[in-house]
Amino acid sequence: MGSSEHIDRVTDLRAWPGEFPVSHLYTMGIAGERFFRELKENGRFLGSRCAACDHVYLPPSIFCPRCFAALDEWREVGPQGTVRAVTTAHRGVDGGALETPETLALIQLDGADDLLAHRIGESAGLEIGARVAPVLKETPEREGSILDIRYFRAV
């Protein structure tokens, strides 16, 4: 799909229906389990660093696909980050109009080289480059899921 292609319906985006914002986190295996446990129990974000190329993966990976190196160095990243892309969805994944438009962003947590997709709240008019912080559920409510983060908001 070319980037200049016009999309009228969100259902035309093959990767989106039923998958945003958690799809890329479901298959993370061992590293993902540790990431979610740390988020659930301590409200912290763990990435993994490749010593060979100095890339900090978030969500963490147990190997570097660039170097084929095994990764065992964990590094706390965030919790604040910078918005690298932002959009407002007026339709849900089923193509139906949303009562309240939802702002979605790709966020680079401090210290991480990858982007995390999540919702934006309480922050009208947020632009690329804005600084944001996560709003987490209270500890007893957290389930070890990316939705333990309610949303990110401007700081």
Ligand SMILES: [Zn+2]
């Ligand atoms: Zn590497």
